Amino acid sequence: MSLRHWLPCLEWGRQYDRHAAAQDGLAALIVTMMLIPQSLAYAMLAGLPPVTGLYASILPLLAYALFGSSRTLAVGPVAVVSLMTAAALQSVAPAGSPEYVGAAMLLALLSGLILAAMAMLRLGFVANFLSHPVISGFISASGILIAFSQLKHILGIPAAGETMLQLVPAVLGHLQAVNWPTLIIGVSSLAFLWWTRSGLKPLLTRLGLGATLAGNLTKAGPVLAIILSILAVKGLHLEQAGVRVVGAIPQGLPGLMLPTMDLQLTLQLLPAALLISLVGFVESISVGQTLAAKRRQRIQPDSELLGLGTANIAAALSGGFPVTGGFSRSVVNYDAGAQTPLAGVLTAAGIAISVLLLTPLLHDLPQAVLAATIIVAVLSLVDLGALKHTWRYSRQDGIAQLATIAGVLLIGVETGVMLGVGLSLLLFLWRTSRPHMAVVGQLPGSEHFRNIDRFDVVESPEVLSLRVDESLYFPNARFLEERISELIANRPQIRHLVLMCPGVNLIDASALESLESIVERLHTAGVQLHLSEVKGPVMDQLKRSDFLQHFGGKVFVSQFEALRNLAPEVTRRTLQRQA
Amino acid sequence: MSLRHWLPCLEWGRQYDRHAAAQDGLAALIVTMMLIPQSLAYAMLAGLPPVTGLYASILPLLAYALFGSSRTLAVGPVAVVSLMTAAALQSVAPAGSPEYVGAAMLLALLSGLILAAMAMLRLGFVANFLSHPVISGFISASGILIAFSQLKHILGIPAAGETMLQLVPAVLGHLQAVNWPTLIIGVSSLAFLWWTRSGLKPLLTRLGLGATLAGNLTKAGPVLAIILSILAVKGLHLEQAGVRVVGAIPQGLPGLMLPTMDLQLTLQLLPAALLISLVGFVESISVGQTLAAKRRQRIQPDSELLGLGTANIAAALSGGFPVTGGFSRSVVNYDAGAQTPLAGVLTAAGIAISVLLLTPLLHDLPQAVLAATIIVAVLSLVDLGALKHTWRYSRQDGIAQLATIAGVLLIGVETGVMLGVGLSLLLFLWRTSRPHMAVVGQLPGSEHFRNIDRFDVVESPEVLSLRVDESLYFPNARFLEERISELIANRPQIRHLVLMCPGVNLIDASALESLESIVERLHTAGVQLHLSEVKGPVMDQLKRSDFLQHFGGKVFVSQFEALRNLAPEVTRRTLQRQA
Structure with a gap:
């Protein structure tokens, strides 16, 4: 072999012929x-x-x-x-x-x-x-x-x-x-x-x-x-x-x-x-x-x-x-x-x-x-x-x-x-250091969640859904903290923040630290953090820290599940509405 | 200001008091x-x-x-x-x-x-x-x-x-x-x-x-x-x-x-x-x-x-x-x-x-x-x-x-x-240069798709669903080509390959080139490439090339949509089955 x-x-060589x-x-x-x-x-x-x-x-x-x-x-x-x-x-x-x-x-x-x-x-x-x-x-x-x-x-x-x-x-x-x-x-x-x-x-x-x-x-x-x-x-x-x-x-x-x-x-x-x-x-x-x-x-x-x-x-x-x-x-x-x-x-x-x-x-x-x-x-x-x-x-x-x-x-x-x-x-690192994030809402008549700036979607008044389109690692860890502070400051009625993670392929130690201080700051503001659509390898890694035990929120299999738990009324109505 | x-x-200074x-x-x-x-x-x-x-x-x-x-x-x-x-x-x-x-x-x-x-x-x-x-x-x-x-x-x-x-x-x-x-x-x-x-x-x-x-x-x-x-x-x-x-x-x-x-x-x-x-x-x-x-x-x-x-x-x-x-x-x-x-x-x-x-x-x-x-x-x-x-x-x-x-x-x-x-x-670049990819299948009784190695899911015999858990850019572009060649070589009955892209936050010019040669090679093998769950910013960028016009496949809003189109029978049965 x-x-x-x-x-x-x-x-x-074995099959060579005339x-x-x-x-x-x-x-x-x-x-x-x-x-x-x-x-x-x-x-x-x-x-x-x-x-x-x-x-x-x-x-x-x-x-x-x-x-x-x-x-x-x-x-x-x-x-x-x-x-x-x-x-x-x-x-x-x-x-x-x-x-x-x-x-x-x-x-x-x-x-x-x-x-x-x-x-x-x-x-x-x-x-x-x-x-x-x-x-x-x-x-x-x-x-x-x-x-x-x-x-x-x-x-x-x-x-x-x-x-x-x-x-x-x-x-x-x-x-x-x-x-x-x-x-x-x-x-x-x-x-x-x-x-x-x-x-x-x-x-x-x-x-x-x-x-x-x-x-x-x-x-x-x-x-x-x-x-x-x-x-x-x-x-x-x-x-x-x-x-x-x-x-x-x-x-x-x-x-x-x-x-x-x-x-x-x-x-x-x-x-x-x-x-x-x-x-x-x-x-x-x-x-x-x-x-x-x-x-x-x-x-x-x-x-x-x-x-x-x-x-x-x-x-x-x-x-x-x-x-x-x-x-x-x-x-x-x-x-x-x-x-x-x-x-x-x-x-x-x-x-x-x-x-x-x-x-x-x-x-x-x-x-x-x-x-x-x-x-x-x-x-x-x-x-x-x-x-x-x-x-x-x-x-x-x-x-x-x-x-x-x-x-x-x-x-x-x-x-x-x-x-x-x-x-x-350098340009790649620079790009990932300021990742694209989108506040998402539910597409009427479906279980899908899309960017509120691009689609005509429905948001729950108490639940903020934020999709992060990048791995979370040290060059952008602090960026996430700042973005979330900003979003929460402008929405006083929010009680839950769901971080939708289909695009998060890695959460490194710096980002974990950032998540922990985000959780802490959100708690003082009366907001609970949740995660959704976390991938298997990322979940495995999170389990190697004690974050999941003490962050106080839930990890939902999908964004729809998250909203069905946190804002069942809104979700049900939106699901029945015609798109 | x-x-x-x-x-x-x-x-x-304006509010300063005793x-x-x-x-x-x-x-x-x-x-x-x-x-x-x-x-x-x-x-x-x-x-x-x-x-x-x-x-x-x-x-x-x-x-x-x-x-x-x-x-x-x-x-x-x-x-x-x-x-x-x-x-x-x-x-x-x-x-x-x-x-x-x-x-x-x-x-x-x-x-x-x-x-x-x-x-x-x-x-x-x-x-x-x-x-x-x-x-x-x-x-x-x-x-x-x-x-x-x-x-x-x-x-x-x-x-x-x-x-x-x-x-x-x-x-x-x-x-x-x-x-x-x-x-x-x-x-x-x-x-x-x-x-x-x-x-x-x-x-x-x-x-x-x-x-x-x-x-x-x-x-x-x-x-x-x-x-x-x-x-x-x-x-x-x-x-x-x-x-x-x-x-x-x-x-x-x-x-x-x-x-x-x-x-x-x-x-x-x-x-x-x-x-x-x-x-x-x-x-x-x-x-x-x-x-x-x-x-x-x-x-x-x-x-x-x-x-x-x-x-x-x-x-x-x-x-x-x-x-x-x-x-x-x-x-x-x-x-x-x-x-x-x-x-x-x-x-x-x-x-x-x-x-x-x-x-x-x-x-x-x-x-x-x-x-x-x-x-x-x-x-x-x-x-x-x-x-x-x-x-x-x-x-x-x-x-x-x-x-x-x-x-x-x-x-x-x-x-x-x-x-x-x-x-x-360097370690981050090395890590992203060999990204995690998972062949996924449908979770019975749901519209969700999960890794076939982690969950008890259903695959269609003719449609291969591959989830890519990383942005596609130059250090890993060729890696994707090799992984797909390998997967297709081992599955001769496959007719469609759906690349599920929720974790793809970027497709750079090198990766686009790779996708084009993947499409070409798949065509010679009688397989059609499709994409699913492509994010807005990535889609915007793809539209600036002519890839979407000539790759011959479709871009589906979700993996479930993709399978419902490409393998309707399998999808319907799996959806009705108890998980």
Whole structure:
């Protein structure tokens, strides 16, 4: 049981057949074609030599296939995590230097260990604290930031920076130094890639191809752009014209080695590793859950943590950098018919063969084409409409999302996310600290009680019914005291106060203390407190104090019961009245 | 209106008469007698010259009388705030030095400005984040810490330290250097003060005095101890025997001056000032509310903030240190019959006269007697039984309380409080991140629905009713998805899922997203989602999204309505069955 829990491959491995193998093989071929340019591009985004992107697409895929629970998730370097890697490493060493590469491996190792530890401690729920608006804002803002950071490759100018405040002046300041051949390659790649995304598939289907085949061929667009641009650079000697190319890529598989361990550096990278782990996990599990649900499969958060954790450890040991499940890549894998994680194993094999054979051919690949690949990929993630949407639904969520976007764009990736998470929590606490309460009355002709401000209901002159729409706990305990003092002060004829508690999911020690002083103050005013519709768990907890023995009132199963006891005449008449 | 809101004295001043004046005068006399030794003692506790305690008991009382809303609160130096002052200033300058005194004034100024700003911004609710268990644990632990820190004065030894880890070895290490005359004075003062608290009042009433008079005379115990000990020191020349005395106290009223402003020092003291403000406000408002309720009066949190804020600013301008409303002092003021804040004004006058006339007489007052006053006062605040009580009621509150106590005793006063507050919030968030949910069924013979695990209820085979006992927001949004997947997976015959929402006080954007993916996944499984008992505010918010238009289900006013629509037969039979 336990071994099968941690090794989901034992499950699907038993039923593996030739049909699944054929489908997995096809999916692997398509994903490999997609992954080669992406790996090179995301390594460049992370400030690393392009070959490390390929390294990060071999062993991690094998590790995930062994331990991960999603059947179709495609693991490897992704845009957002690569951006976070670059942000974490910027102050460690110059981009591309051996120290920088070593630190990237260490970052992957730390991230892997954190994810594996979370799996063992079943701490997957921690990722839930990244709320949907924060994630959505983070991804949109990262997309803008990444796209902007790649402009320098399209323009052929130097322009470094980690935030928009640095990037925009850097790009504007170098505009006069634009390299025209680079710009032409960059813009035409952008246009071509954009067209393959939007125009190619309809064209192919109109030419009579099946929708699936057309879709798969479309995914090969970046490969075509790569081939064409390499031929152009070679044929027109564009490297001499100032077009920057990928250059010599070391041939052969990566050696296995531990990253250099350095306590100081480890401590410095730890916060970034934690955030990369959480963000990577959230991105991965969102894709995984969506795809699993389509085929009525389920994924285990613990297995996902372990799968991603081992994938990152594998990346660290083989010269890579932090990886996670990629969105577009996984969708392609799913659409291409992948049945099991063996598709990932075959993809890894495809990348390994490419590293062995193809790297010399990539020497003349212009960096502008890789940048165009990144820009097209990340701009599709930008969804600023979501902000309007969120804002309309909830002001608080909107503020958190806006703060995340502004933080990521203007201060930095990590700060932006933490700002969003912190603000989400603070706004929630602030909200619960002043809970909604409603004085309720009986709906004529029914046993239901509703807000007197919203419905035409009947109140008993001697019984005040107050519904509390929040758990009672320390931030709002005193608020309840004040509200009740106010209500009682304005209604001198009241003899009973019934606190209707269907929305009270917790009464903590502070609130219990408040209830006790409420009871005492009500007694001096000649009013008795009662409770109604108290939930089982709350009742259990109240029984662990002596409140129920000495508060002097009753606990009614429903508000109707309460009123039937305390004001039988009014209740009976209201029940018989037509609504 | 606005002026009357901020100057409550305009209210009571209009009806002031001779009767009230007589009662206020008597109360002022008793409180003055109590306040003189307390002021000297708490100044000593704060590491300040004794006279600063008297200074802090003049102008601040006038300021509070003008702006505060409690009729009977007695403001001045209190034990816990004095301890926090000492903790905040320990690293600034040597205790008692002019820099130290200046820093104490600056601390009072900062605290006053913070409180006044909170009043203007109506931020009084922030103090609610100090939960009852945290406050209670903090006060008990401070009491122990303060009592222990005063042992050195009783024993006549040097023993400095801010935590038990420093104090215990310091006291034990100097035990061989005990000054016997000091110890005899200290122990006999302790015994005498303890006896006046417990034995004197019954004795006086047995001698035929009225209960009130006996009670008031009892409060003069510390004054009697002071007089007797001064006579003993003078008559027996104990100062030469090594008994440390208060020494020369400058005569005359304090001059008005601004504390030295220093940006660096201000920034250093700011966190402590914030915490002192919050703790002082909570202590003060608790006493104020309790006493106001006894006479059916009300206090305004905003006025309290402004009253305490101006009191602290006044303390800063007149050579004092942070003050707040004291518990025992206010109770004495109330019991002695104080009617209005004019009692405070008269108390201030009493202290001012004492500073002018009595200070030379206090030269020979032994520090051991002041220490005994402090120890007896603070030990009455220690209530470790509360911990057992809290622990039994709620494990989470118990953990927060224990952490506060341990933090205050072992790490420091500020750290302890912040540990408690942080832990309270984290435990609450953790709790709401895995909410209680119950599958419910109909109670036979009624329209009520209850947990199937607790009650003998009837379920419809095709309709699953799930009650969610928590607001749906980002930390638990995914949890709901998983719980529903699980429930549906185990019940293949289910066609409808009704989410019963009486306990749902909020559905945030993340939870809305989760609901949408739940609806989608349920649809693929042939199950329709419905909602029931959704509250008005939640419904209003849902209407701001398009969820209600496209989720395909209905929103029922009650769970009974839902079942009557979805499974009419089962519901009708259950309603007719005997419970």
